[in-house]
Every structure is written in C-alpha cells, then in structure tokens.
Amino acid sequence: MAIPKALQRLIRPCVLDLDAYSPSVAIESVAESLNISVDDVIKLDTNENPYGTTLRVQEALASFDRYHRYPDPDQRVARERIAEYAGAPFERIIMGNGADELIDLILLATLDPGDEVLVPIPTFGVYAQRPPLFNGVARLVERQPDFELDLDAIEAAISERTKVIFVASPNNPTGNMVTQQQLVRLLRTGALIVVDEAYFEFAGKTLLPFTGEFDNMVVLRTFSKWAGLAGLRLGYGIFPLSLAAQLWKVKQPFNVSVAGLKAIEAVLDDADYLQESVKRIRVERGRLFRQLRKLNFLQPFPSQANYILCRVTRGDAHMIQRRLARIGILVRHYSSPDLRDYLRITVGKPEETDVLIAALHALAEEV
Ligand SMILES: Cc1ncc(COP(=O)(O)O)c(C=O)c1O
Incomplete structure (x- = not known):
C-alpha cells in the first residue's frame, strides 16, 4: 500500500x-x-x-476472579510449575507471550547495529524476519539437500559480528532434529545458540541438559503445540543465569496475562x-x-x-x-x-x- x-x-x-x-x-x-x-x-x-487443551483450563479461567489485577511480573507460580515439568532450575526460566516474544527479546538484548544472526534455512521464517527490526542482519545458510545442518557452511559464515544462531529441533518445517554432536560444534563457535524446541513433546528428545554445561545456549519451548494453547500465547525459555538477568531487564513487566499464568497451572495439573x-x-x-x-x-x-x-x-x-x-x-x-x-x-x-x-x-x- x-x-x-x-x-x-x-x-x-x-x-x-x-x-x-x-x-x-x-x-x-x-x-x-x-x-x-x-x-x-x-x-x-x-x-x-x-x-x-484440557477442560481444566476453561474451568480455571471461569472461576478466577482477579482479572482486574495485573499479572505477577515474576511469573513465580507458573515458572515453578514449568521448572518441575521441564526439569530445569526455576531461576533460569522466563515466560514469553509465545515463544515468538522470546525470540524478539533475545534479539533486543544481543544485537547492536550491524550484528549478525545466522539462520540455517529452510526453517521457521521468524528467525530471519526479525533481526532487521533490531538493526541486525540475518545471514541465511542453506542446509544440506536432506535438510541436515551444514556445519562447515555455518562455521564459514561466522564473523566477528555473529551474535546468535537459531536452530529448531525438530526443525520447522523439515521435521528433523539437531544432534548432540552438531550442537556441540555450534556451541564451540561462541555465538549464542538458540535451540528452539517448540515441538519437543512430539519428538520426545531434548538438548536441554546441555544448558547446564554451556553458558551460550538457550532452549525455547511453547505451550502452543502439545498443550493446545496457541490462542493464549504461552512460551518459555531456559537461559543461562547471567543472560536471564539481562533479559528480565528488557522484558515488558506484564508480558504474560493472568489468564495465561492460570492456564499454565491447569495444563500442568493435567499434563x-x-x-x-x-x-x-x-x-x-x-x-x-x-x-x-x-x-x-x-x-x-x-x-x-x-x-x-x-x-x-x-x-x-x-x-x-x-x-x-x-x-x-x-x-x-x-x-x-x-x-x-x-x-x-x-x-x-x-x-x-x-x-x-x-x-x-x-x-x-x-x-
Ligand atoms: C519453530 C517454532 N518456534 C516458535 C514458534 C512460535 O511459538 P509460539 O506460538 O509460542 O509463539 C513456532 C510456531 O509455529 C515454531 O514453529
């Protein structure tokens, strides 16, 4: 227009x-x-x-009576429940208005003008679309013909400006996973490796344990897919503690609604x-x-x-x-x-x- x-x-x-x-x-x-x-x-x-989703969500939202109050900016109860579900420390979890919001938050916290984000394609379109909005540059690196990551090409594309690499596991839309060996090679580049596990529950395999070992790795998850809550917009990330502290500073305080926080409890009661x-x-x-x-x-x-x-x-x-x-x-x-x-x-x-x-x-x- x-x-x-x-x-x-x-x-x-x-x-x-x-x-x-x-x-x-x-x-x-x-x-x-x-x-x-x-x-x-x-x-x-x-x-x-x-x-x-489960009927318990409807029941919980219908019986809740404090919609006139702002949500808990610390998301405490929901984060405790997620920590238990995901098997990750409470302190490293931050919830987003969908995993989408956490992608933006990571870019907001990491990119200076001209910084680069590597995106192995084909993949979730948001990874390449958002960096320019944060004055960053998305560098697209093609996957191999069978859609496996091309690690040589990724390493060759790394520059002094590379801040973040996004990989989804399973990858959207190709459906294949990132292997542990591939992840370790990515982590050794020193960039922040964002492993997007939006579809983790359908695969049953996770790379989450690596977040305890490497402080340049983030795992993103969502309640949109397995839990049937796409409409409520509920995602979470598991971050290195030091990065989490920075993200709390840039996150909008009330990014997840009270309805969303209540729904997390209901869903995890009926997991x-x-x-x-x-x-x-x-x-x-x-x-x-x-x-x-x-x-x-x-x-x-x-x-x-x-x-x-x-x-x-x-x-x-x-x-x-x-x-x-x-x-x-x-x-x-x-x-x-x-x-x-x-x-x-x-x-x-x-x-x-x-x-x-x-x-x-x-x-x-x-x-
Ligand atoms: C790989 C991947 N990450 C993140 C998202 C977004 O998740 P959310 O609905 O939590 O924003 C999607 C949704 O399609 C996705 O495919």
Whole structure:
C-alpha cells in the first residue's frame, strides 16, 4: 500500500522494507468465506493440537476472579510449575507471550547495529524476519539437500559480528532434529545458540541438559503445540543465569496475562491427559506419512514433529494448496524460493487425514 510522504519520513526504513508476514488466515474467516461451519474447516496449516487443551483450563479461567489485577511480573507460580515439568532450575526460566516474544527479546538484548544472526534455512521464517527490526542482519545458510545442518557452511559464515544462531529441533518445517554432536560444534563457535524446541513433546528428545554445561545456549519451548494453547500465547525459555538477568531487564513487566499464568497451572495439573493427545498425534503422523507416500506427486519427509513436509514432485504446490483451501482443507504453502515447491501438512485427527487423502487422490488426476 502506498504510504503518504509525510508518514514515510517517520517510519524506519527497515520497517518499510519488510514484507508483510501472515502465517495463516483466521479459521472464522475461512468458514465464513466458504459458508461452512468452523468445525468443518480442516485446519492443517499452523501445527496446532486438533484435540484442543484440557477442560481444566476453561474451568480455571471461569472461576478466577482477579482479572482486574495485573499479572505477577515474576511469573513465580507458573515458572515453578514449568521448572518441575521441564526439569530445569526455576531461576533460569522466563515466560514469553509465545515463544515468538522470546525470540524478539533475545534479539533486543544481543544485537547492536550491524550484528549478525545466522539462520540455517529452510526453517521457521521468524528467525530471519526479525533481526532487521533490531538493526541486525540475518545471514541465511542453506542446509544440506536432506535438510541436515551444514556445519562447515555455518562455521564459514561466522564473523566477528555473529551474535546468535537459531536452530529448531525438530526443525520447522523439515521435521528433523539437531544432534548432540552438531550442537556441540555450534556451541564451540561462541555465538549464542538458540535451540528452539517448540515441538519437543512430539519428538520426545531434548538438548536441554546441555544448558547446564554451556553458558551460550538457550532452549525455547511453547505451550502452543502439545498443550493446545496457541490462542493464549504461552512460551518459555531456559537461559543461562547471567543472560536471564539481562533479559528480565528488557522484558515488558506484564508480558504474560493472568489468564495465561492460570492456564499454565491447569495444563500442568493435567499434563498426563495432554500427553495422551500427543501420543495420538504421533501415531497419526505415521499413518499420514504412509498415506502421503502413496501419492505419486508428493514426497513426504520423515518428521519428529506434528507436521510433515512434502515436496511436490509434479504439479504446482501453490495450486494444490489453493485447490484444497477451496474445499475447506488448509495446508501450508510458502512463497520463499527455498520452499516454493513444498507443502507442510499438520497432523490432524484420523478423520481429517482421511478427507485430506481423498482430496489429494482426486487432485492426482489433474496435476
Ligand atoms: C519453530 C517454532 N518456534 C516458535 C514458534 C512460535 O511459538 P509460539 O506460538 O509460542 O509463539 C513456532 C510456531 O509455529 C515454531 O514453529
């Protein structure tokens, strides 16, 4: 959209240069445009938990009666519960308004103008999108053809200005993990290594124990995926103590709402129930993978998370995504050059898999 001259002068060039980023369309808007019920939309584009969260969250939020008070800026009770759940010291945990906010907070605390952030791609788009807003530079380093980290290329890309390296494990969207050996090599670079474990519960493997040994490592986690709380925006990070002290200084004091803090307690009271839905998703991931593999125009990649990346080997990925959207099935398509020929499909309920697979078979005639 054209911007009036007078306003243009007031906006930072890095903001004017930024592409609008919209990861998805609200489910209500999709339902309205297709004239169907929200419950009939098959939403497989943002890696949410299709089973939702535990009823205890609704109960806890309905019976809470101090919404007129600001939340605890120390997030004490919720952090104690997270410490117990994650097996990490309370003092090293900071909660964010989603893991997304913690990504910004790390950049805010580390970047001076011109400092660099290394981003092995393809990966979660936010890592490369945010550094310019903090006057930093995102340096993209391609992964290997099988999406493993290219450590030689990462080491070669390191400069005196490199402050942060983001790696997700499992990686979004490729679904593969960072190994311990890869992590140790990354840690030895001396940069701050942010290991984003947003999908940890679906993989069951963590690199968290390394945070006790190395003071240049952060682990990020979220309640958006496994715990079905994407709408409440609840993430946490496990930081070296000395870095945590700096982040407390730059964090907005009331970044996590009282509703969010209460929801953490309710969710962790019922973690076993939620782990059951994680198990169901893991089983369904295997079935979805096998079904996708049967289609002669898709090549699915094995995944440790709650989504499967597929290379479109015949036909056009964007066209397929649009055709599915027209019948109320949402999958993720990318405009970035590294992922233009790919679709990412969130693991849904078995009946959603069935509808998706039938639609893809019908499309196979046309691509
Ligand atoms: C790798 C990764 N990190 C972080 C996030 C954001 O998590 P949150 O919802 O807690 O902001 C996502 C969400 O898609 C993700 O894929």
